[in-house]
Amino acid sequence: MTNRTTDTGLHNVFLHRWSPRAFDGSDMPDADLATILDAARWAPSAMNYQPWRFLYAKRGDENWARFLSFLLPGNSVWAVNASVLLYVISETVMGERPSRTHSFDAGAAWGMLAIQASMLGYHSHGMAGVDFAKVAEELGVPENFKVEAAIAIGRMGDPSTLSEALQAREIPSTRKPRAEIAYPGNFRS
Amino acid sequence: MTNRTTDTGLHNVFLHRWSPRAFDGSDMPDADLATILDAARWAPSAMNYQPWRFLYAKRGDENWARFLSFLLPGNSVWAVNASVLLYVISETVMGERPSRTHSFDAGAAWGMLAIQASMLGYHSHGMAGVDFAKVAEELGVPENFKVEAAIAIGRMGDPSTLSEALQAREIPSTRKPRAEIAYPGNFRS
Numbered sequence: 401m402t403n404r405t406t407d408t409g410l411h412n413v414f415l416h417r418w419s420p421r422a423f424d425g426s427d428m429p430d431a432d433l434a435t436i437l438d439a440a441r442w443a444p445s446a447m448n449y450q451p452w453r454f455l456y457a458k459r460g461d462e463n464w465a466r467f468l469s470f471l472l473p474g475n476s477v478w479a480v481n482a483s484v485l486l487y488v489i490s491e492t493v494m495g496e497r498p499s500r501t502h503s504f505d506a507g508a509a510w511g512m513l514a515i516q517a518s519m520l521g522y523h524s525h526g527m528a529g530v531d532f533a534k535v536a537e538e539l540g541v542p543e544n545f546k547v548e549a550a551i552a553i554g555r556m557g558d559p560s561t562l563s564e565a566l567q568a569r570e571i572p573s574t575r576k577p578r579a580e581i582a583y584p585g586n587f588r589s
Numbered sequence: 590m591t592n593r594t595t596d597t598g599l600h601n602v603f604l605h606r607w608s609p610r611a612f613d614g615s616d617m618p619d620a621d622l623a624t625i626l627d628a629a630r631w632a633p634s635a636m637n638y639q640p641w642r643f644l645y646a647k648r649g650d651e652n653w654a655r656f657l658s659f660l661l662p663g664n665s666v667w668a669v670n671a672s673v674l675l676y677v678i679s680e681t682v683m684g685e686r687p688s689r690t691h692s693f694d695a696g697a698a699w700g701m702l703a704i705q706a707s708m709l710g711y712h713s714h715g716m717a718g719v720d721f722a723k724v725a726e727e728l729g730v731p732e733n734f735k736v737e738a739a740i741a742i743g744r745m746g747d748p749s750t751l752s753e754a755l756q757a758r759e760i761p762s763t764r765k766p767r768a769e770i771a772y773p774g775n776f777r778s
Binding site: 404406407408409410411414415417418419431432434435437438439440441442443444446447448450452453454455456457458461462463488489500501503504505506507508509510511512514515516519520526528532539540541542545548549573575576578581582583584585586587589 | 593595596597598599600603604606607608620621623624626627628629630631632633635636637639641642643644645646647650651652677678689690692693694695696697698699700701703704705708709715717721728729730731734737738762764765767770771772773774775776778
């Protein structure tokens with residue numbers, strides 16, 4: 401639970417999902433990782449094309465240090481204590497044609513993944529602070545795929561393990577009022 | 590519930606969410622629509638920029654016929670019986686800079702929205718079969734925003750209201766094996 405509130409019947413799992421930086425350095429059981437990835441697998445996508453791929457490393461495995469090294473320093477400093485690091489990749493073509501929805505579809509899969517992780521008591525933290533070109537090169541991502549984001553997943557840890565600057569940011573973020581992002585009819589600037 | 594099965598501890602809401610075409614033509618209470626949109630609102634995004642916008646029409650309101658007319662005929666033929674039509678729009682810049690994640694972030698918001706809709710007993714159906722240029726023009730979407738997708742939400746209806754061709758497709762879709770979309774280490778072609 402967080403100190404967030406809202407005025408609708410929103411399920412708590414959406415309201416209290418947030419993206420901490422303090423993780424406890426524990427390992428994730430394989431069964432939990434499979435469950436979390438399974439949520440992404442069942443996401444909807446245009447033509448059911450399923451353009452998403454999830455490359456992962458589990459803390460301490462043979463890929464862990466490499467996966468961590470692709471993050472920008474502002475992220476790797478705390479993500480080192482996560483349990484799993486993921487790179488989300490999407491296929492930019494549908495057969496011969498360019499895909500218009502590959503990033504949007506991969507984002508939906510990430511949304512599902514984040515909620516299932518929360519349901520299991522984990523926290524997930526998406527990151528765009530990534531050396532994307534290095535990920536593509538080092539992980540052999542083909543030209544017709546885009547590296548969308550990195551995701552750290554783990555159990556929340558003690559904020560005192562963070563720098564003072566990051567400790568100050570270790571609170572659930574707010575959101576724009578609903579009326580600014582969702583409304584009837586025409587676009588409002 | 591559907592006839593889908595999986596081999597993980599996946600929550601039923603992910604497994605049994607699917608995208609029907611037969612809706613029952615009922616109205617959606619405002620409180621439910623607010624709850625569903627609120628789930629999208631609380632999605633994560635890069636720098637918490639919240640690049641998403643959701644323009645909606647409720648069946649029979651002053652925007653309904655216009656919103657329906659932007660769908661390609663293969664979609665409008667069944668979406669006419671949904672309760673709400675949404676256009677998901679994302680901001681392609683973050684201040685002065687191009688945004689790398691606007692579609693991915695908007696997709697995460699769509700994923701949250703879809704799951705909250707399922708939790709309330711609704712079904713949602715994302716569509717890329719849309720006259721996107723017409724949406725942008727008719728709804729006044731500025732140049733630095735992209736129309737990502739349309740979404741129909743409603744209560745599931747009787748499949749016999751669909752054409753025979755669509756009735757034959759009115760079954761929950763399958764997915765690729767998990768090992769094809771999520772695995773450790775390097776990209777696998």
